[in-house]
Amino acid sequence: MNENKYEINIDPDWIKKYAGKIIGGFLLVVAIFTSTKTVGPEEEGVVVLLGQYNRTVQPGLNFILPFGIESMYKIPVQRQLKQEFGFRTVKADQRTEYEKGTFGDESMMLTGDLNLTDVEWVVQYRIVDSYNYLFRVRNAEKTLRDMSEAAMRKIVGDRTVNEVLTVGRQEVATSVEVLLQEMCDEYQNGIRIDQVVLQDVNPPEPVKPSFNAVNEAQQERETLTNQAEAEYNRVIPRAKGEAEETIQLAEAYALNRVNRAKGEADRFNSLFDAYIKSPEVTKQRIYLETMEKVLPKIGNKIIVDDKGNNILPLLNLDKAKKINP
Template identity: 35%
Template sequence: MESFDDYVRRMRGRRGPSEPWQKLLVYIPWGIGLLLILGLLFDGSYTVAPHEQAVVLRFGRYRATVAPGLHVKLPVIDQVMKVSVEEHGLRLPLGSPSSGENAPGSVEGSRPLEEETLMLTGDLNTASVEWTIAWRVTEPSDYLFRFPRDVGDEGANAFASELITFVARTVMNRLVGDYSFDEVIGPKRSDIANEARAGMQHILDEYRCGITVTALQMQRVVPPDLVKPAFDRVNASIQEKQKLENEAEAQRNKLLPEAKAARDKLIREAEGYASRRRAESQGEIEALLAKHRAYQRAPELTRQRLYLEAMQDLLIGIKDKTIIDGDLKQLLPLLNLNTKGGRDQ
């Protein structure tokens, strides 16, 4: 079979001097081959950005998920689809982006209408509830096959945002309905946020969409505008009540130690008096017992001694004393025993 080069030489021999374009015919196959090689080399490598991960499909079937960097693949056979794994934010209940200071939902003028934020609490009251969610893709393969890729990354993120918004509103409405109004705006806010994040993640895991909720924060939990004046008055009365309770508690803390100190002082004085009286009583008992023993040994002598002691105790407090003989028949003139020579001492 005649080759292309033989064909060219034969044609040159027939036609004489060849044209310039005819000289290039020899290099056309080499050029085509070089282009094919360059195309295969270019299609055989790809780069994944730091905020991305790539899903490799071989013959349309999932093969691997690769990290950022430079990678190689089989040309034509392998297909690479990149997925952004950076963190995204939503301000709910309307689902507006919240990443960045100038993002919608981060300024007062972009807040949703109050009707969109109202939720029914467990005690049949309404509260205006707003919250933010941070999420990112953690399983690129699940995320890739769950959301359509023909609309691009922005379109896929839009689908994901709609799903997260729907799940978040469902979970938040259920949780707010489990608590009273006072609990929702007060002590249970952090508990509701934690339970909402866990409930959302459970539902998203059931969907197998490859999304992880990294944070959920309660932003505004306030009463509706129609009842806000009455609510402010109630809060003012509650604060006044707490103020009075704090003042009473402070007064109690001040007076209670003083009362306890006075009580302890009285108790110690009473205990000291009781100890002293017991000692005195014990001493009197011992003295009486001693007299009794002495009386048993010498009754007459003891009786006389007791009489003299009693008279001494009696007469010691008398200023003027007059002694009269018991055998005296007639009353003598008064003998002043407190004078000497008829004169007072």
């Protein structure tokens, strides 16, 4: 039986001749690959030389020392980042999907009146200082998460459950944002808080039906209170207006009576002065003026002479009255 044997003979001279070139080419490729870095438009690169900060480079193509002598961290300084508490975004599309899962430990909180509430919120932030973000605080993302949870628990713990669930939600979010920014400034972690948004605030599931019943009763109370205030605002101003009108009419009547009384008093005084000066003339004038006022009002007038037998009508006063009413 014949066996074919193949032998590969490598010329030692060839190895000596090309080994250096192969190794050199390999090292050149590795050097190019490890020294060329591309920084995105929303990023900046932090270059570390042998574990120590060296410089910060801007977006674009940049070069560093190869073979791990220098390394680069790409920090998204122009991008808004966020952290979610109590839920996680599974799919962010036209229809966003959320997952609560087992995140109740970070969202279940104790309020100031010793009630439990489930608070879900989002912290939106930006990295404004790459150096501080990398070197001032170890694991800045985890630290920010712990600070956010601590700030939310503190603010919620200072308020009642009704405030957190209803009217005080915006105040809670604003207070957490201010407190969290103060903590970031104190730690110098290079982070600026843009906004804190309360995604959802609910009572715990076991007590949710009871809380909804209480909430409905409070809303009904508010509705009845508003209706009563509306009725009050409708009736009371009207009554006040009528009372003011009555008072003004009474004041006008009193002023009119006083002025008339003063006028009559002045007229009597002037008439009395005239009477003192000319009694007979004044008496005759008063008599004639009085008869002028009285006679048109007494109807038919008949004058009877006690010594005579004939009856004489007194002029034709009725006709004059009709002509000159």
